[in-house]
Amino acid sequence: MGRSFFERDTRVVAIELIGRNLVFQSGGNLIRGRIVETEAYYGSEDPASHAYRGPTPRNQVMFGPAGKTYVYFTYGNHHCLNLVTESDGTPGAVLIRAVEPLDGIERMKRNRKMDSEHNLTNGPGKLTQAFGVTREHSGLDVVSGPVGVEEGEKNTCLQIGVSPRIGISSGQDKLLRFYLKNNLYVSRKG
DNA sequence: ATATGGATTGCCT
DNA sequence: GGCAATCCATATT
Numbered sequence: 001m002g003r004s005f006f007e008r009d010t011r012v013v014a015i016e017l018i019g020r021n022l023v024f025q026s027g028g029n030l031i032r033g034r035i036v037e038t039e040a041y042y043g044s045e046d047p048a049s050h051a052y053r054g055p056t057p058r059n060q061v062m063f064g065p066a067g068k069t070y071v072y073f074t075y076g077n078h079h080c081l082n083l084v085t086e087s088d089g090t091p092g093a094v095l096i097r098a099v100e101p102l103d104g105i106e107r108m109k110r111n112r113k114m115d116s117e118h119n120l121t122n123g124p125g126k127l128t129q130a131f132g133v134t135r136e137h138s139g140l141d142v143v144s145g146p147v148g149v150e151e152g153e154k155n156t157c158l159q160i161g162v163s164p165r166i167g168i169s170s171g172q173d174k175l176l177r178f179y180l181k182n183n184l185y186v187s188r189k190g
Numbered sequence: 191a192t193a194t195g196g197a198t199t200g201c202c203t
Numbered sequence: 204g205g206c207a208a209t210c211c212a213t214a215t216t
Contacts, residue, residue, distance in 0.1 A: 039197070041197075048197070049197085050197080050212095053213090053214095056212075056213070057212080057213095058211090058212055058213085059212095072197085072211095072212090073210075073211065073212090074196055074197070074198070074210090074211085074212095075195095075196060075198050075199075075208080075209070075210085076196090076198095076208065076209025076210040076211075077198070077199070077208070077209060077210080078198050078199070080197060080198085082197085095197055097197085123198070123199070124197070124198075125198050125199060126198090126199075165197070166197075166198095167196085167197050167198070168196095168197060169195095169196085191215100191216080192214105192215085192216075193213100193214085193215075193216095194212105194213090194214085194215095195211105195212100195213100196210105196211100196212095198208105199207105199208090200206105200207095200208095201205105201206090201207090201208105202204100202205080202206080202207095203204085203205080203206105
């Protein structure tokens with residue numbers, strides 16, 4: 001996807017990312033997964049967002065141009081992958097919460113140290129571990145870099161569900177989580 | 191310099 | 204369903 005895809009309202013990008021393919025090329029390996037769950041995060045009007053209190057060394061990429069990765073480390077154990085949205089100077093990002101494994105599944109199993117395919121990428125921390133994405137990969141260009149988004153197969157009638165975002169302590173009233181209904185790899189029901 | 195808590199996961203009951 | 208693990212960014216002193 002080109003930069004203009006990401007340079008739009010964060011909620012719209014989060015919805016339109018559903019069903020597209022996330023790819024990562026690393027060390028001669030290609031890993032691919034179909035995006036089935038996302039969340040939108042805004043700026044000063046969104047208390048759940050890292051960008052709520054303005055730019056910091058960690059979140060500054062959210063304030064820059066669209067189509068970049070924003071990867072952060074949390075809970076002492078886990079990385080989360082976001083794709084930056086909105087025009088340069090306006091913060092915004094879409095958290096990739098779950099994907100359906102398509103290619104590089106053996107590599108994902110090794111990275112996750114487990115065999116069960118349905119537990120490989122059904123959560124934001126799980127999919128970064130499966131893909132091998134860490135905060136070293138924050139700030140990369142999604143349009144040209146090793147992390148990318150492909151158009152994917154054009155499924156005409158995607159049944160997309162909406163819910164409050166997961167794991168946040170404020171801004172729970174906003175319906176900014178989007179997921180593919182009846183998909184096995186969504187992190188949880190709701 | 192220190193305190194706090196998190197856009198989670200996996201293991202326990 | 205409950206909770207510990209675990210480290211770093213951010214805010215506060």
